[in-house]
Amino acid sequence: MTPIAERASSVVVVGGGIVALATAWLLQCRGHRVRLIAPDAQGPDAGECRSGSAAALGVLMAQVFQRSRGRAWRLRQTSLSLWAQWRQELAGRGCPIPFQAGLLLLARETADAERLQQLQEERQAQGLPLSWWEPAQLEEQGLAGASQGGLHSALDGQLDPLAAMDAFRRDGLRQGLELVNERVLALERQPGGWRVHGHSSAQASEAAWLVVAAGLASEELLDPLGHQRPLQPVLGQCLELATAAALPWPCPVVWQGLNLVPRPGGGLWLGATLEPGDQADLDLLEPMQQLAATAPGCGWLGEATVNHRWQGLRARPVGRPAPLLEPLEPGLLLLSGHYRNGVLLAPASAQWAVEQIEASLTCR
Template sequence: MVVIGAGIIGLAAAWWLQRLGHAVVLVDPAPHGPQPEGSGSSAALGVLMGEVFHRSSGRAWRLRQQSLRLWEQWRAELALAGQPVPHRPGLLLLAADAQELARLEALALSRQALGLAMELWQQPALEALRPALPHGALAGLFSPRDGQLDPLAAMAAFRHDGQTRGLELRADRVEALERRNDCWHVSLQGGAGLEAPWVLVAAGLASPALLAPLGHERPLEPVLGQAAELEIGPELAAAWPASVVWRGINLVPRPQRRLWLGATLEPGLSADPARWSALRQLEGAAPEWLAQARVQRHWQGLRARPAGRPAPLLEQLEPGLLLLSGHYRNGVLLAPASAAWAADVIATGNGSLTCR
């Protein structure tokens, strides 16, 4: 089978299918290393918001719960294979106003009713944390099973372990898909072609252009996000109990006195300097230590948001053709559940081609 796209979704699907015993070819212009600057996967911060999701039922909730379980399983398997993925458990959501506080209080009660471990920390507990949290935090909801993992390390682990199991990485660009004689033909820019009974399209914003000639309109909108890595003082090391979310902004402690800060939500392809300034200052709530931190790296990436459809797009479009795209801000979180969905569809054999 052929997987198109070597972002976190394509790599997870290719690795999982190869591990299940399938022969997989992963096609991407840059399959052997990090995705190009500006891609969604390279810009991801890896925050896993599963149990603090605002809903407690439906497809999105089920996918998040499945992914949390699978990430725990997959990290253990990758570690045994010598490919550990750095992971920081726990997530602390802060309330910046009375409305947000009421939402977190209700969320805590609903999760506790489901038997999930979740704690509401009042302001005195937040004030005791060092370094200081953003100005104006009224309370915080601590979710121990959510957290953050390093997306680039996860992608490298999928790539390396997959190759040891026979995963083939093809550095090329897919130009067209066509059904021929009960088989999918994948035309490559370099002039070669691949044939397979199953094709998985996980090419992010490039997916619609491959599908439209087949009559499948799945428009995706680019949403730009700016993020940065900051150098901070030694007071942050091992101080916070988890990554922190403030007004939708993630603050992720990193090794060697670093902090990831991000990300903005900007329509289109061009970064807005004013959005970056607001992010850098936490919209006026940055504590002194954060305002003084030095920017080591500032980048941006494009996330694919489905137009008129809920994210993500997990669909069997026709026999042997699967779409895994449009994960928007949750690509890292939902990568395992997306891969498992594809594996389940393939395992049933419904609608598969024979390539005879």
């Protein structure tokens, strides 16, 4: 990535999820002066703030997206190819992000199979490597059972969101990124820039550009500035189930809207529930596990021991399409409302923010 140091800007990024970290990292790589402000995930402020990134399963669904054109399709394609580039770049700098290549969408009924096969034909016509796996082929991969076949996408996959955030943080710090661990309380307009007031700093942070990427909290931070962007919390619960050994599956599996993600050393991540609001309903976990057990070759899942349960909040925009990538006024960008695909869309969101900032420098 070519730094643009001679035309650098100062930027404060508010938020500590994957979207904020990817944006801060990319801006830092491009030679801007970046300060990222967010509560320490382990600190006393963490309970008050809501993060989806720490809860996410990291499934990247770009090629198997049902639409083939429009903004959502373009963002997904851009992001998938940026993830491939960035993973390579970060690995070369000692910050690897574990990635499982491929995604297998299993069809339960004939109608599912027909829909998925039609998608495969469309993607093949676009030159994308999606293939149809017959039940016999699934059986060879440890997925024998009541399935009408499956759509395999070689370029989609799954990455570890915590490792990705850690990679952005570590490589960003190495390049001069400033991290401030505190909750932002207020944003204030200044001539030619912004002042950001934090929970504990004696001194406010100042910058020419302000990027608000604080997930659900973005709404309350922007409201006093006259920007109403309502966001609805949608809670998701996940389970880690024990397995006797590492699963022989070729890649993560999607069954009936559930993601089944084999863990490299054994175990399986299963999720996620979709619960409007911010209160977890524990009664949804047993049915989720039983639904997963109806996947081909997964009967044993119904009795599997739960090693771990966790939850997180997604930010769903009200009355606007996800995600919200908006220049709200000079020097102010909003990156939020990623709802169910923030891990996938973090790179395209970060790139969009960088383009906005650099376009303004070019116009000077």
